[in-house]
Amino acid sequence: MTKISQIGGEQALIKRIQKAIKTSKDEVILGIGDDAAIIKPPKNKNKNIAITTDMLVENNHFSLSTHTAEQIGKKSAVANISDMAAIAATPKHMLISLAIPKDTTVEFIDRLYKGITKETGKHNINIIGGDITGSPSGALTINIVILGETSKEIRRSGAKPGDCLMVTGDLGKSAAGLHTLQHNPKTSKKTAEILKKAHLEPSHRLKESQTLKKLNCITSMNDISDGLATETKEICEASKVGAIIYKQKIPTTHATDELLKAIKKDTKETALYGGEDFELLFTAKKQDTKKIIDTLKKHTGTTATIIGKITKEKQIYLIDKTKKTRLKKTGYDHFKENPFDYKK
């Protein structure tokens, strides 16, 4: 194991990263190694630039006691690509800033980058720059920026009363995985594996987003990073509407159900308030939902489920069988007590 100071410090580390990275000469005029990166504007004149940034902090978004360096890298990339998926943009370029604790090894950084580049490689995303600094507090911090292109972004603000509220895949798996990692509850080995993997190596829904965009009928969209409740609230606030969520319709998978039953908790609650599933939450007119469900299944293999509807009344209600309650709680908030958290 090699300390960063042993290879010559910050500049040597940047050169090591630079060497391991290839970028498209067609798009990147100047990549890693100068004061700024220079890229060409979108070739297609009708396209605009999309940009998003996400900061991942140790013991908040990941823990060194549960995640490998490669998993931390992958998650950092996925969280950001998921934001591009959420707005229906195509990711093109990435910048990575790291605050690194003093005793971090070069090999750890190599594996962290491997986790990132495995994801960027799949989608031809160029790594064009970033920053490397020390972290006196000892907390590893990763900030990723993605630049993308889009001609017709899908915003949070387009939901209309009467629209169906839909979601890709299933929810609650990441929160169930975190519980499994922390408490090792009694479930089948297979269930534990599925849940842990969902938490440690989440996937984004970029391909699904691109398929949905082509259908040209999605009225609003968001990715589920802070839980279904919070993301629904965000769509409703941006669109100046309300929603009804049918609790029993929220899709959860067998593994999540098995765990939550074992620990005597409500699967659907976990799906509502657990974060980081990175599924897409979106709205569309009722007449378009069949086409959406069929096309998504055909082109990506991913299911889409109608879980509720958009209302004119600016409240979010949860219907549990016949019981209608106002949804007051929301999901993950970094400044509140959270149901799912790393132990600090």
Next chain:
Amino acid sequence: MTKISQIGGEQALIKRIQKAIKTSKDEVILGIGDDAAIIKPPKNKNKNIAITTDMLVENNHFSLSTHTAEQIGKKSAVANISDMAAIAATPKHMLISLAIPKDTTVEFIDRLYKGITKETGKHNINIIGGDITGSPSGALTINIVILGETSKEIRRSGAKPGDCLMVTGDLGKSAAGLHTLQHNPKTSKKTAEILKKAHLEPSHRLKESQTLKKLNCITSMNDISDGLATETKEICEASKVGAIIYKQKIPTTHATDELLKAIKKDTKETALYGGEDFELLFTAKKQDTKKIIDTLKKHTGTTATIIGKITKEKQIYLIDKTKKTRLKKTGYDHFKENPFDYKK
């Protein structure tokens, strides 16, 4: 004083920030509040996109015991604008990511943003997005991204043997200011004020960069964030050349000289290895230097000084009166022992 959880957490804080910020509708299609920001590509077809990012970490780039919230905000903005100046690009849009310790007050964040927006306001930079998260380690971390435009960036890699090595302003003031803040040495009150201000409220050289760019004769450029020695090394490595620095020609100001004399240290060494002066280091042919010095003085009031020359031999030498030595040390490195550091 109000805690972030008291106003409703993360989402409420984002809304508060969003309200306080105005962006140009002509350039920004979608600002703060969705999964990504959407901006228009440069209007001028010959312009490319420049992007830079800098991460500032508590007790590394600033300290809560020496800096006010507003000063931290200003410094974060200046460090990033300085990178745009270094490559001769015009900053246009900014994204701000914050990892905030749990007990941080809303008022602190307001003042931090005030420090940032005072700088962005001066240069019509739109704040278009970012991320807000908690910091379990208790360290405040700020990552800023700036998107800009440039038609002919000035890179680090264009220095040619025979070129003069030049610098704007004077060096070592920020390091001298940090020493003053930490050790309260015996100097005149005025000197202490000047030095402390240089450290706590540094300035960038954006206007100077734009003036230099118009002259169309700068062969390479860098901003001095990690000390003259490091930045000279970066230009030399990128340009595949060497340099001679005349130690006595390195510009230092009276206040820096006074302090360094009082503590019996070498002013020019401080100028070589102390970071964060944010002056511009650049190269140009000898015949262009008079025009550069005169134009810069006339249009910006800033002095430019010839401090050395570029050589074919890929070494950096320091000439101290008649003594010629190889410059082995470099300046600030986050993974090495540093001459100028916050006490941890």
